[in-house]
Amino acid sequence: MKTIVIIGGGLGGLSSAISLARKGYKVHVLEKNNHFGGKMRRYHIGNASFDFGPNTITMPEIFQKVISQTGANPDHYFTFERIVTHTRNHFSDGTYLDMSSDADEMKQNLAPHSISSSSYEHYLAEITRLYQLSKEHFFPRTFTGWTDYLSPTLTKALLSVHPLQNLDTFHRRYFKDERVVQMLNRYATYIGSSPYQTPATFAMIAYLELVQGVYYVRGGNPTIAEGFVKRATELGVTLHTNKQATRIQVEQKKAVAVECEDGSYYPCDEVILNGDLLQVYPDLVAEEHRPSFLNKKRDQLQPSISAFVILVSLNTRLKDLRHHQVYFSRDYKQEFDDLFKQQQYSMDPTIYICNSSFTEPALSPDGDNLFILVNAPALTEAHTQPKKLESYKQHIYSLLESKGIPIHAHLIKDQVITPKTIQKDYSAYRGALYGLAANTKRHAFLRPQNKAQDLKNLYFVGGSTHPGGGSPMVVLSGLNVARLISKK
Template identity: 50%
Template sequence: MTSVIIIGGGLGGLSAGISLQSKGYNVTIIDENLHPGGKMMPVEMNGYSFDFGPNTITMPEVFQSVINDAGGDASHYFEFERLVKHTKNIFPNGEILYQSADPDEMISELEKIDPYGATHYKEYLKEVEKLYTLAERGFFYRVFGSWRDYLAPQLSYSFMKVRPFEKMDHFHRRFFQDEDVLKVFNRYATYIGSSPYECPATFSLIGHLEMKDGVYYTKGGNPSIAKGFYQFFKELGGNIHFGTRVKEVVVKEKRAIGVVTDRDETMYAQDVIVNGDFITATKHLIKEAERPSHPDRKLDAYEPSISAFVILAGLRNYQAGVHHHQVYFTGNYQKEFSEIFNKKSLPSDPTIYISHSAATERDISKGSNLFILVNAPAIELTEEEVESYKEKIYTKLEDLGLPIREYLEVERVYTPNSIKRQFSAYKGALYGLASHRMTEAFLRPSNVSKDIDHLFYVGGTTHPGGGSPMVTISGRNVANYILKRDKFVSQKDHSFSSNE
């Protein structure tokens, strides 16, 4: 039986593991954490239940297909609920815009604030659907190794059509005029850890997922997806070791042959898949001499994505006025991103996102379980800075009418420091790499190692990018690559890149 070792049990590693295990491979997953799912982590505190992340789920069929295509029934492991009116956006002037997957309802919302946007909304939906369709057909389910892959005739047309040279903010101004409404749609850049004033308009396709297909919630909390993957993987006979850290990928004659754990145990396999931060894993698990395509100086030059300042706040009084997804926008959105990426400082007047899953599933948590997130640069913060900024966020929310300190029963704070430590994240970045430069936006680190045979990468820092569906797809892509390689050893599979 062919053995595969996967370093990291996030969604990418689990999806790759399920796909391979179901085809007769002997898969072992090794994870330094004590839970499956990586950043999709449940947190329990004194009767309060929180999802560390991700909070917004789209493309439910991606998660379902992992289990269904492996011979199982995803409905036995997790269940999705579609949220039609999914996000409540609150602007500095007190105006409110609800985002809805019902186009007529959305047009009615826009008519109150942005009449131009209301009349152009259906045109917007058509355009972002076009972007999504081109990306899905041309890019999501492929393994890319170089720019040559994009220049293939069947791809070059699609590449030019997804607006790679236009910025997201410029694209959205075609359809909306109100500056506050523009913030709502520009916020999609943060889903990939980037600035809407720097990242390509291509990523506006996220609007198709949220505004047409819809936003979903996983009953029992979004980590139920990871729990379901883990349970099914175990039922298939897969092995998983929690609380174990890999110290080194063993390379012999330019081929990965196994790993060494922090228990000084050497485990051998035909293939090694890294499900983790590409930069951190490559730098710390592989000797520099073994990876000439990625020396330390090149890895250190990558621009980190946005990180986050997160507060999990349990309020004993249920806050009926707080929506499942609620955003309090800053007055100057462009200044916020400039402070994050240019000044490398915490935003002076931050946009605050709140996830309140108890609004949809009332009995999931005691009181109100507020996941409070502010975009932050990937920097180290002192204890004094953390405490001061936490109080600043509380004060802003209270000034906006949301009582925090009066009803606060439990709290936990996550910063770039703790994200870096717990998830081995590059400088504490939440999404790995920022998608500002063309290389990071469209030529992310390859799923197939350029230097070491039988070494693969999955996760948000690799192709096709960040976000739970993309991470899951990356795992499927690598599994399919291995399956086709082993089945058609002497044949060329043109659905993948040429770096075999």
């Protein structure tokens, strides 16, 4: 029986582990933290529980497939609930627009913005086409062989997904209202990128939310990771926590074992790296064994954005809050210039708030449980944090106060999570949420492939590799790599 060692117990590593265990492999998952699920994680402050990482869940069928393909019923592990009217978008002029996956409701909501039903229908038709092409040509590939790159169907698909147009220009073809363009441009941040640079192809993310729907998992979204752990255990995966891998031992272009900080040693036939490729691959494999991925090559890559997160437990339920809401900045272009060009925190940032207790009050019996997220630049040597952490947090509270969200008056307790925390807790390169930014055509379409070019048996899964950064894509990468290994 072949032994597979998986470094990292995030969603990517867990989905590979389940798939491979079912196929009869002996699987070890080595996780440096004392929880599985990586960035999908539960926090507790007093009586309130919070979901860190994925707050907005799309494509539930991908998570369900991890369980169902092993012959079990996904409903026994986690339950998805669709939130039809899902996100309230507040604009700087004081107006708001509710987003819905019900097309008729959405047309009604767009009408005051002078957007006709037919413009919206044309937009939906185009983003549906973009999604179908991605699903067929990009999601299932691992880009591990020349056939993946040279496929004529892929080339044809690539040419028809508006690779040369950016997302902002694409949205302006359909909508004149600046507020609607700003609302839809925000999807670029789902891949940690700028709408003024990332290719229009990524409008397919809008398809997921506007057509397929936004989901929440009963008990909190980390229930998915807990369900994966349960299934992995049932299938005989050996799960290790507090087990930091420190070196992948290489002999004749082959990974032969993984060494850990505590001195333990795991000989293996194949290795899957779920830790961030940009950080952990160079950390674990000596440079001489990876001539195709030298440190200086990595240092030239542009990382995706990071996040400044505040978890807030309140002693009341604020009547103006829904499950998901966004408070947009006045000048979106300036915000992305701050993030990517100036590499600094915006003083007029767009603020996202998830209040999952709106849907499930039991998660926070005393009042709202707010997950407040502001986009942050990836860490640089010059800027590791906002200069004054406490004053930036207070600035966010003041901005919210001015928008009618009185945090101070109802605050029980809060906790700040900075890019530095994200870098440290998940070994994320420069604190970036999704590895590489998709701000260039090359990095948008050719993310790091799922197999090391220089080693015969080292594979990559997770948000920093193909097909991309959101949690369903991460799970797909895990399934794709498991398939690749079992075919071998």
